[in-house]
Amino acid sequence: MRIVQTDSVREVIKEMxxxxxxxxxxxxxxxxxxxxxxxxxxxxxxILSQLKENMEIARKESIPICQDTGMAIIFLEIGQxxxxxxxxxxxxxxxxVREGYAExxxxxxxxxxxxxxxxxxxxxxAIIHTRIVPGDKIKITVAPKGFGSENMSRVYMLKPADGEExxxxxxxxxxxLAGPNACPPMVVGVGIGGSFEMCTLLAKKALTRNMETPxxxxxxxxxxxxxxxxxxxxxxxxxxxxGKTTALGVNIETYPTHIAGLPVAINxxxxxxxxxxxxx
Numbered sequence: 001m002r003i004v005q006t007d008s009v010r011e012v013i014k015e016m017x018x019x020x021x022x023x024x025x026x027x028x029x030x031x032x033x034x035x036x037x038x039x040x041x042x043x044x045x046x047i048l049s050q051l052k053e054n055m056e057i058a059r060k061e062s063i064p065i066c067q068d069t070g071m072a073i074i075f076l077e078i079g080q081x082x083x084x085x086x087x088x089x090x091x092x093x094x095x096x097v098r099e100g101y102a103e104x105x106x107x108x109x110x111x112x113x114x115x116x117x118x119x120x121x122x123x124x125x126a127i128i129h130t131r132i133v134p135g136d137k138i139k140i141t142v143a144p145k146g147f148g149s150e151n152m153s154r155v156y157m158l159k160p161a162d163g164e165e166x167x168x169x170x171x172x173x174x175x176x177l178a179g180p181n182a183c184p185p186m187v188v189g190v191g192i193g194g195s196f197e198m199c200t201l202l203a204k205k206a207l208t209r210n211m212e213t214p215x216x217x218x219x220x221x222x223x224x225x226x227x228x229x230x231x232x233x234x235x236x237x238x239x240x241x242x243g244k245t246t247a248l249g250v251n252i253e254t255y256p257t258h259i260a261g262l263p264v265a266i267n268x269x270x271x272x273x274x275x276x277x278x279x280x
Contacts (some may be wrong), residue, residue, distance in 0.1 A: 002136040003019045003083050004280065006092035009138065009219040012278055013096025016142040017072060018104035020276040021064045024055060026170050028273050031248040035185060035238075047187075051238070051271060066272045069106040070144030072126040073204065074095045079135035090128060098122040109147075120178070129201065143208050143275040149186060149268045153176035155200060158262040164219075167192060167264050168227060174266040180222025180240020183270035185248045187211070188231065191265040194255040202253040203267035208260070211249035224250045247275075 024032075032055070036048035058065040074093055078084075086092065100125040101108055108123040133139075154177075156170040171190055178186070191202025214221045228250045237243025248271060257263060 001081055002079075002082050003042075003085055004138060005110045006084055006086040006089050007262040008280060009088070009089065009140070010092040010096040010099070012140060012280055013074070013093055013142065014103065016140065016276045016278060017097055017100030017144065020142050020144050020274040021066075021069045021104060021106050023059055024065065024272065025210070027065055027273070028248065029055065031211060032185070032271060035245040035248060039238070039245050040236065041067070041243040043241050044238045044245060047194050047238035047241065047243075048245065050155045057276035063226075064104075064106060065274070066146060066270075068109065068148060069101070069123075070146045070274065071110055072101075072123060073143040073145050074126050074128045075139075075141040075143070075205065075208065076128065076130045077133045077139040078130060079137050081134075081136040082138060093128055094124040094126055097124050097126045097211060103213040128189060129205075129248065132190060137279050139277065139279050141208050141275055141277045143204075146272065146275075147269060149178075149182040149270040152182040152268045153203070155194065155196065156266075157263045158264055160262050162262055164223065166262070168223065168230070170264050171227055171250075171266050172234070173229060174229055174268065175236070176234060179236055180269050182268045183272075184236055184240055184270050185238055187248050187269045187271070187273040188227070188250045189266070189267040189269065190227075190250065192254045192263070193213050193257040194263060195257070195261075196263055198255055199265040201265035202255055203265040206251040206253040206268050206276070207267055207273060209253070211251065215252055216250070217254070220252050220254060224252050227252075 025138035039045040191199040231247040236246040
C-alpha cells in the first residue's frame with residue numbers, strides 16, 4: 001500500500017492548470033504547423049500563421065493562448081493500491097484549480113448556478129471524472145475546456161440500424177452546424193456506445209488522446225481517417241473563412257452498448273485543444 005498525501009495532488013493540479021493554458025501539447029502544435037505548410041488558400045494560410053505566432057507569444061510571455069481559459073475538466077486514474085491521506089480529495093483538487101487560476105492570472109469563467117449566473121470568482125468547482133485502476137500510481141489529466149466550441153457539441157441517440165453511416169453523418173452534421181463558431185481548425189472527439197451519459201464522457205476523453213495515436217481498432221481507425229478527410233472537404237477552413245483545414249484531427253472512443261441503442265456524442269474543441277497529463 002502506497003500512501004499519497006492529497007496536498008501533493010493539489011500542488012500538481014495547480015501547476016497543470018497553468019501549464020495547460022500557456023502551452024499546447026506537441027501533437028496539437030505539430031498539426032497546426034503542418035496545416036500551415038499545406039494550406040493552399042491565402043486567407044486560411046494567413047490565419048494558421050497567426051495561430052502559430054499566437055502560440056509562440058503565449059509561450060515566451062507566459063500568457064494564456066486563449067482568453068477563454070476554460071472550465072477545468074479533471075480525469076483521475078487512481079491505483080487501487082494507493083491510500084490517500086489529508087484533505088478530502090475533491091476539495092484538494094478544487095483548491096489546486098483555485099490556486100492555479102489565481103497564480104496564473106487565468107480568467108475565472110464558472111458560475112455557481114446555471115440560471116442565477118453568479119460567478120464563483122475562482123473557476124471552481126472543477127468537473128472531476130475518477131476511475132479506480134490497478135497499481136499504485138495516480139494518473140492526472142487536466143483539460144481546460146472553453147465553451148465557444150463546447151456549445152457546438154451534440155448527442156445523438158441513433159438506432160442500431162443507422163449503423164456506421166448514421167454515425168458518420170451525425171459527426172458531419174455537427175461540424176457543419178458548428179461552422180465558424182467553434183473557432184476552427186477544430187479537433188473532433190467522438191464517443192460511440194455505452195449509454196446517454198457514457199458516450200459524452202467518451203467524446204470528452206477522446207479529445208485528450210494524442211492525435212498521432214490512432215484507434216487500435218482497424219474499423220474505427222479507418223473511420224477516423226475518413227471523417228477527417230470529409231470534414232476538411234467541407235471547406236469551412238481556418239476561422240471559418242474557407243480553406244482545406246477545417247479539422248486538425250478526429251479521435252473516436254467506443255464502449256459496449258445495449259442491443260437497442262447506438263449512442264453517439266460529438267465533442268468539438270477549437271484549435272486550442274488543451275490537455276496536460278502527469279503521473280504521481
